[in-house]
């Protein structure tokens with residue numbers, strides 16, 4: 009029996025860079041030092057030069073953990089995206105409006121039971137769903153009042 013190919017480890021993280029380190033090539037080093045690849049899901053820099061970056065990381069799980077330690081040692085605040093978003097399960101009425109706007113299909117209509125499923129692992133905390141939900145069931149932690 010042939011072995012199933014291993015699913016690559018993926019993790020979405022949100023990084024906050026204080027102004028004094030915003031010019032350092034820390035993110036490039038994730039590839040060089042830890043053999044990780046990444047997609048930039050969202051990037052923002054404030055007028056005060058504080059940087060925000062949401063990344064999808066791919067690679068070895070142990071290396072990913074080491075890479076997060078490396079970033080923290082260099083004063084980057086690392087927050088798993090899953091800690092920044094939540095759904096009010098009691099409040100959601102499964103209308104499906106958010107499924108049309110969610111760019112990653114983290115919110116999807118289950119056609120069998122007509123309920124909307126929420127897959128945290130796919131979420132990038134972009135905040136789009138919070139703008140269309142008629143009952144404000146989706147919550148995303150804000151940065152300086154902006155998504």
Ligand code: SF4
Pocket residue numbers: 095099100101102103104105106107115124140141142143144145146
């Ligand atoms: S838009 Fe709001 S109420 Fe409707 S399915 Fe999405 S989270 Fe639930």
Ligand code: SF4
Pocket residue numbers: 093109110111112113114115130131132133134135136137138146148
């Ligand atoms: S914040 Fe909402 S719209 Fe954006 S990826 Fe997550 S679930 Fe989808």
